[in-house]
Amino acid sequence: ELTFKGRDMIExxxxxxxxxxxxxxxxxxxKRKQKNGVVYQPFKGKTIxxxxxxxxxxxxxxFETGMFQLGGHALFLSKNDIQLGRGEPISxxxxxxxxxxxxxxxxxxxxxxxxxxxxxASIPVINGLSDMAHPCQVLADLQTILEHKGTLKGLKMAFxxxxxxxxxxxxxxxxxxxxxxxxxxxDGYEPDERIVQLSREIANETGAEITVTQNPLEAAKDADxxxxxxxxxxxxxxxxxxxxxAFASYQVNEELAKVAKPDYLFLHxxxxxxxxxxxxxxxxxxxxxxxxxxxxxxxxQKALMVALxx
Ligand code: CP
Ligand code: NVA
Numbered sequence: 001e002l003t004f005k006g007r008d009m010i011e012x013x014x015x016x017x018x019x020x021x022x023x024x025x026x027x028x029x030x031k032r033k034q035k036n037g038v039v040y041q042p043f044k045g046k047t048i049x050x051x052x053x054x055x056x057x058x059x060x061x062x063f064e065t066g067m068f069q070l071g072g073h074a075l076f077l078s079k080n081d082i083q084l085g086r087g088e089p090i091s092x093x094x095x096x097x098x099x100x101x102x103x104x105x106x107x108x109x110x111x112x113x114x115x116x117x118x119x120x121a122s123i124p125v126i127n128g129l130s131d132m133a134h135p136c137q138v139l140a141d142l143q144t145i146l147e148h149k150g151t152l153k154g155l156k157m158a159f160x161x162x163x164x165x166x167x168x169x170x171x172x173x174x175x176x177x178x179x180x181x182x183x184x185x186x187d188g189y190e191p192d193e194r195i196v197q198l199s200r201e202i203a204n205e206t207g208a209e210i211t212v213t214q215n216p217l218e219a220a221k222d223a224d225x226x227x228x229x230x231x232x233x234x235x236x237x238x239x240x241x242x243x244x245x246a247f248a249s250y251q252v253n254e255e256l257a258k259v260a261k262p263d264y265l266f267l268h269x270x271x272x273x274x275x276x277x278x279x280x281x282x283x284x285x286x287x288x289x290x291x292x293x294x295x296x297x298x299x300x301q302k303a304l305m306v307a308l309x310x
């Protein structure tokens with residue numbers, strides 16, 4: 001018997017393989033309901049607060065519409081419009097919001113903000129992107145791969161580019177599901193060492209494999225999935241020029257894709273920069289599933305909210 005009620009989603013390492021599989025199956029079922037016009041509104045009278053310290057298109061719109069479709073209500077709380085932007089302690093905000101809401105999603109820079117919010121809140125806290133992790137995105141990514149490939153275990157996923165929040169969460173999520181995750185980043189831009197270590201420990205238990213290499217061809221070789229993300233994440237914009245130089249040979253393009261399996265899937269969390277981390281031919285080509293992936297944010301997060309806040 002799996003129990004999700006009242007839990008937080010800070011990073012996928014808090015969840016077992018079986019629990020992640022349940023969330024993916026539930027996302028697929030919730031998607032099927034919606035496509036068949038089945039009304040599913042278990043959240044009548046429930047409210048989630050969405051705190052944003054950074055920009056968002058997908059996360060905001062998918063959480064807001066997802067909550068509405070479930071019969072509940074979502075509040076968009078931009079950091080500068082709430083007292084957090086004027087220095088109200090996170091611990092106070094957490095306790096106050098817990099008196100009004102049934103759940104909180106937060107997108108913030110410091111991962112500690114998510115941890116602190118969860119510590120002081122008595123309602124579920126969902127990480128909608130921190131500098132360390134993006135678990136909601138990876139749930140949607142795993143759902144997308146599962147839908148297209150029919151399985152996750154044993155597949156090879158190559159992440160080419162910045163060892164950022166996406167790389168971290170893909171390492172953990174992929175390892176949990178028994179995938180071979182190969183990350184290729186230039187010197188100095190590798191994923192967090194602690195996360196690599198953790199994903200290796202998880203991999204030992206699930207039969208997954210973790211590779212970190214500076215050679216993108218090695219990572220992409222025979223890959224079932226090629227994933228990339230921007231070279232300069234939110235908060236790193238001023239490093240754009242120096243990053244363009246460092247990542248120049250890490251573009252996902254037709255040349256690199258040649259070494260992957262012919263039926264590889266191309267994934268990108270979006271927003272993307274065509275001509276930088278990915279060529280137009282790849283992101284707009286036949287192997288790209290970026291819009292299925294973006295759509296699945298909606299279904300995966302509905303499943304997550306139902307599980308945690310139900
Ligand atoms: N992928 C993602 O989280 O997109 P947004 O920044 O638009 O929310
Ligand atoms: N790595 C990107 C992901 C955006 C969804 C960032 O943090 O800006």
